Amino acid sequence: MIWSIQGRNLDLSHQAQIMGILNVTPDSFSDGGHFAAHDAALVHARKMITEGAAIIDIGGESTRPGARPVDADEEIRRTIPVIRSLRSEWDGLISIDTTKAAVARAALEAGANIINDISGLTADPKMSAVCPESDCGIVIMHMRGTPADMQENPSYTDVISEVKKFFQDRLENLKSLGISPARLCFDPGIGFGKSLDHNLALLRHLNELAPPEFPLLLGVSRKSVIAKLTGAELPSDRDAATFALTAMARMKGIMLHRVHEVKGNLAALRVTEGLLGR
Secondary structure, rough: OEEEEEEEEEEEOOEEEEEEEEEEOOHHHHHHHHOHHHHHHHHHHHHHHHOOOOOEEOOOOOOOOOOOOOOHHHHHHHHHHHHHHHHOOOOEEEEEOOOOOHHHHHHHHOOOEEEEOOOOOOOOOOHHHHHOOOOOOOEEOOOOOOOOOOOOOOOOOOOOHHHHHHHHHHHHHHOOOOHHHHEEEEEEOOOOOOHHHHHHHHHOOOOHHHOOOEEEOOOOOOHHHHHHHHHOOOHHHHHHHHHHHHHHHHHHHOOOOEEEEHHHHHHHHHHHHHHOOO
16 A cells, blocks of 8 residues: 655555654643644654654644634744754655645645645635645545534434545545545544544444545544543553554554654554564
8 A cells, every 4th residue: 555645655555654743732632832832843753753753743723622723824833833844854754734725835835745634625625726736645534523513412323434435525526626546545533523432433443444445544642532441531641542542453454643652652563563474
């Protein structure tokens, strides 16, 4: 399996890869404020790269349940200097976590390679114009509602089939805009407009969700589904359970993992791959 990103081919045939989370926000659920300052953000990015992250995903707007949006100018102010600085010293893959076309365009100009959009390129009509202009990688995530209201009684008839249909519909729509399917990756949006039962159902069926031959990105790191199962209230106390979910997902063939703690998750992947004979 290959993910095509600006002329690069990220090989996902044998070894799974880590996308390290870098929140440059004051209010993200796990690490809000820790890396909001430019220098602190770069130090953490370097740490994740040293530990083995293939992608650094930079976000300037919290998407935790109940979060209120910030405007594009503020998101640009938070993210673009970090992207520029990281690009000046590292030739790896940089992702911008945004739903706004203006932010995505500024990030690509600053050196980002991937647009990671929690709305699946539906929140901002102009986003579908930005993506055809670039050959960047694109992450299409499923979300019901918005971060501000997504956990207010989420409801599905069949969460598995509805997520699969959303992915297929987005694939056909983006192809019609001239976007190469090879650039696409899909994310089921664990915790984004889903109850505990919805999240568990998706986790049980991870290998069935993405369109055939497309990569799936799993983002379950430190999320509330873990707190509900373990009672771990502090996000930092949820890493061990995250490692377990990472290993389980790798057993199901999931090759991309968006995480806060790179070293432990990468170890879980490599041990699992050893057991699989990879």
